Amino acid sequence: MAGLNEAMPRGGEPDGPPEKAARFAYTLVWSFARVFSILALAIAWEALARSGVFTPFQLPALSSVLNRIWTDAVYGDLWINTALTLYRALVAFAISAIGGVMIGMAMSRNVIAHWFFDPIVSVGFPMPKIAFLPVVILWLGVYDVSKITIIVIDAIFPVIAATVIAIQGVERELIWSARNMGATNRELLHQVVLPAASPQIMTGLQVALPLSLIVAVVAEMLMGGYGLGGAMMTASRFANSTSVFAGIVEIAVVGYVLVKAMALIRRRLLIWHQEAAAPYTQ
Amino acid sequence: MKQSFIRYLPLVLLAIAWEVIARLELVSSSALPPLSEVIIAGIDMIKDGELISNGASSLYRAGAGLALAIIVGGTVGIAMAWWKPIHVLLAPLVEIFYPLPKSALIPVTVIWLGFGDGSKILLIFLGCMLPVTIGAFNGARSSEQALVWSARSMGASRLRMLWDVVVPSAMPELLNGIRTALALSFILLVSSELIVAQKGFGHLIGVLGANGSYDAMYAVVLCVAFLGFAADRIYLQITKRTLAWRD
Numbered sequence: 046m047a048g049l050n051e052a053m054p055r056g057g058e059p060d061g062p063p064e065k066a067a068r069f070a071y072t073l074v075w076s077f078a079r080v081f082s083i084l085a086l087a088i089a090w091e092a093l094a095r096s097g098v099f100t101p102f103q104l105p106a107l108s109s110v111l112n113r114i115w116t117d118a119v120y121g122d123l124w125i126n127t128a129l130t131l132y133r134a135l136v137a138f139a140i141s142a143i144g145g146v147m148i149g150m151a152m153s154r155n156v157i158a159h160w161f162f163d164p165i166v167s168v169g170f171p172m173p174k175i176a177f178l179p180v181v182i183l184w185l186g187v188y189d190v191s192k193i194t195i196i197v198i199d200a201i202f203p204v205i206a207a208t209v210i211a212i213q214g215v216e217r218e219l220i221w222s223a224r225n226m227g228a229t230n231r232e233l234l235h236q237v238v239l240p241a242a243s244p245q246i247m248t249g250l251q252v253a254l255p256l257s258l259i260v261a262v263v264a265e266m267l268m269g270g271y272g273l274g275g276a277m278m279t280a281s282r283f284a285n286s287t288s289v290f291a292g293i294v295e296i297a298v299v300g301y302v303l304v305k306a307m308a309l310i311r312r313r314l315l316i317w318h319q320e321a322a323a324p325y326t327q
Numbered sequence: 328m329k330q331s332f333i334r335y336l337p338l339v340l341l342a343i344a345w346e347v348i349a350r351l352e353l354v355s356s357s358a359l360p361p362l363s364e365v366i367i368a369g370i371d372m373i374k375d376g377e378l379i380s381n382g383a384s385s386l387y388r389a390g391a392g393l394a395l396a397i398i399v400g401g402t403v404g405i406a407m408a409w410w411k412p413i414h415v416l417l418a419p420l421v422e423i424f425y426p427l428p429k430s431a432l433i434p435v436t437v438i439w440l441g442f443g444d445g446s447k448i449l450l451i452f453l454g455c456m457l458p459v460t461i462g463a464f465n466g467a468r469s470s471e472q473a474l475v476w477s478a479r480s481m482g483a484s485r486l487r488m489l490w491d492v493v494v495p496s497a498m499p500e501l502l503n504g505i506r507t508a509l510a511l512s513f514i515l516l517v518s519s520e521l522i523v524a525q526k527g528f529g530h531l532i533g534v535l536g537a538n539g540s541y542d543a544m545y546a547v548v549l550c551v552a553f554l555g556f557a558a559d560r561i562y563l564q565i566t567k568r569t570l571a572w573r574d
Binding site: 260286 | 434
């Protein structure tokens with residue numbers, strides 16, 4: 046979804062302006078338009094909150110929400126909560142990424158691994174695994190281990206599925222040529238199959254990352270304690286709606302930064318791939 | 328028959344392993360009640376209507392939220408691809424709200440609409456709308472120029488073209504976006520009900536867990552997991568049918 050905007054100027058607009066000056070003006074108008082609707086939303090929020098249509102409990106003014114974030118930042122709560130949420134989400138994401146790719150690779154190389162994991166993945170992937178959260182709490186308590194576990198349970202499936210499909214989709218000709226030139230199995234895997242499969246594996250990781258964050262927030266809300274989700278839940282119990290809205294803004298920023306960073310990493314890692322040159326379509 | 332048995336044998340083995348481990352009390356029976364007792368508890372709950380009434384209210388919330396998300400999200404997505412000013416206005420908003428972990432909205436929807444159905448429907452609607460929008464947008468944007476031009480040269484009006492060319496070619500990606508939304512709707516439903524609700528699957532799981540009737544809790548968890556799985560499979564069948572006209 047990173048491509049929603051970039052695709053417009055780059056993606057071969059049929060009526061795009063050819064002249065250089067015109068293109069500059071076009072970029073200028075475009076970048077203004079990008080900020081415009083976000084600004085409009087912010088102003089509308091502030092105006093609506095001050096107009097008295099909603100009580101401050103229902104909709105605290107944007108300025109007071111930003112003020113609250115500032116206070117949290119000064120007192121350090123913001124950093125502790127953000128760091129804890131990020132720590133849980135990213136550790137779990139790393140486990141799912143490594144574990145998912147390994148299971149996916151095993152499934153495509155080994156018949157028994159495929160036989161065992163295939164039904165588990167095809168049944169487990171579409172399940173709402175968040176329902177197992179109380180079971181995980183029952184087993185592992187309410188601390189980091191159980192939060193990370195439930196995130197891994199949720200985030201590992203897209204990675205496995207993407208890896209299996211990606212390896213299946215590697216062109217036969219590539220494998221045959223490598224074999225023909227005398228590549229061993231290991232070389233084949235590291236130098237041909239994994240690089241050729243990496244764009245789709247990356248797509249799986251790009252699904253898993255936001256999912257990790259969603260589940261991290263839910264787990265924190267349910268189990269309490271520190272963390273962005275836990276802080277929001279505490280604020281909500283004390284009917285402190287300014288802090289609840291501050292929490293949303295904070296979580297939104299964290300989510301945005303993570304997703305953007307992931308798209309950037311993808312572009313970096315896959316710079317050799319033809320998709321880097323093609324207009325983004327996803 | 329035999330083939331699908333071999334295919335799903337690992338699941339059967341897991342179920343047997345569960346039963347054996349629980350019966351041998353390798354782990355405490357409150358942490359893992361035997362599968363057979365879980366199934367019996369589930370049947371009991373179906374009999375006394377507890378599972379059905381809570382399930383009905385959960386499915387109503389998920390259905391209503393998802394339906395709203397599909398209608399609004401699909402329309403917005405196609406409109407964004409169809410008319411440039413709408414794209415210019417909405418694309419930045421879609422871009423900043425799409426990565427928002429939707430579960431963060433749970434406390435806010437409660438502040439706005441309270442503990443009942445309304446807050447869950449709003450949450451599912453907000454959470455599921457953007458995947459649908461993006462699917463519809465990408466699908467409609469990629470409608471083949473040749474098709475658009477031929478339709479235009481044959482004298483189709485703009486509206487006719489929207490309906491006959493753009494919407495059908497947006498279909499595959501739109502349906503894919505809806506599949507993402509379907510999975511997301513279950514996640515949001517269960518998590519919001521676990522956190523604040525007075526009825527529904529998530530609420531039932533929470534209450535049973537707090538009372539220590541773990542066999543019943545497991546039964547509800549398995550039931551929700553199965554429903555999510557079944558919904559996805561049914562949806563895939565419908566999609567196949569809808570897209571049968573392609574190639």
